Amino acid sequence: MLKKLIVVSALAISTAAIAHADSINGFFSVDGTDAFTAPPGTLTFQPGATVEGPIGGTFATYLTDGNPINFLSGALPYAQGANTPLGGIPIQLFSTTEAGETFAFDITGYNANFVNNGTQGCTNGATCLFVTGTGFFTGTGTVNYTDSPATFVFTSQYPPGQTVGTLTSFSASASATAPAVPEPASLALFGTGLVGIVGIARRKLTA
Numbered sequence: 583m584l585k586k587l588i589v590v591s592a593l594a595i596s597t598a599a600i601a602h603a604d605s606i607n608g609f610f611s612v613d614g615t616d617a618f619t620a621p622p623g624t625l626t627f628q629p630g631a632t633v634e635g636p637i638g639g640t641f642a643t644y645l646t647d648g649n650p651i652n653f654l655s656g657a658l659p660y661a662q663g664a665n666t667p668l669g670g671i672p673i674q675l676f677s678t679t680e681a682g683e684t685f686a687f688d689i690t691g692y693n694a695n696f697v698n699n700g701t702q703g704c705t706n707g708a709t710c711l712f713v714t715g716t717g718f719f720t721g722t723g724t725v726n727y728t729d730s731p732a733t734f735v736f737t738s739q740y741p742p743g744q745t746v747g748t749l750t751s752f753s754a755s756a757s758a759t760a761p762a763v764p765e766p767a768s769l770a771l772f773g774t775g776l777v778g779i780v781g782i783a784r785r786k787l788t789a
Contacts, residue, residue: 606685606719606730608639609757612651612676615749616738618711621662621696625711625736627653628749633678640721640758644681651678660694660713667691672717675734676756682724687732687756689717707742719758732758 614631618624631651653676659668667673667689677686692715700706715734721727738752 603728604640604725605728606640606721606732606758608637608641609755610637610641610645611635612754612756614651614653614752614754616752617747617749618738619747620698620709621660621694623696624657624659625713626657627676627752631676631754640727641685644683644685644724645678646680649678649680651676660692662694662696665692665694675715675717679723683721684723686720687717687734688720689715689734691716692734704739705742709740709744709746711738712736719756730758732756 611634612631613634615628617626617628631653633645633647633649633651635647637645637647654674658673658675659665672688672690675687675689677684679685692713695702695712696710697704697712698709700708702710702712704710713734713736715736717732717734718729719727719732720729734754734756736752736754738750740746740748740750744750
């Protein structure tokens with residue numbers, strides 16, 4: 583039994599190296615409204631956010647301007663600086679469905695920067711929130727894509743005199759990059775090693 587498992591393992595590794603699913607890559611932007619409170623505080627996305635061009639890569643095959651975006655229904659807690667989702671469990675920040683494909687972005691970590699002193703591009707007298715996040719995109723439906731690393735950038739600004747916590751517009755953008763494809767030389771070397779493993783296994787079976 584052990585000898586047969588050696589051969590099966592070698593063939594399974596070979597198949598895994600050759601077969602692959604497509605990764606998500608590209609970018610798109612979002613328009614919407616939100617409400618936030620000063621840190622330590624919360625960020626709440628309001629219904630009605632939509633995809634806004636430009637759209638690139640995999641997303642351009644399915645998404646178009648004006649397609650609805652569904653953000654998480656509850657509030658996202660944050661503090662000034664680095665943040666990690668509670669318990670280290672990724673949070674699905676938003677999803678969008680169009681042309682039979684659903685893309686969802688899960689955030690695994692984010693950095694919040696709350697500014698009210700006229701720095702970092704925030705208008706003097708205004709209150710601004712900048713959030714940059716890392717995570718991954720999933721794609722299911724017409725095509726089931728491999729989970730792909732991604733980034734998320736969010737900016738929101740309350741004009742001078744507007745009470746923080748009321749609704750205001752925000753801009754957000756998300757992008758995903760496909761992982762690097764192994765070089766042909768690396769694949770050839772890997773394949774040569776597998777041939778050796780299979781050869782050894784066969785000799786053991788015939789012994």
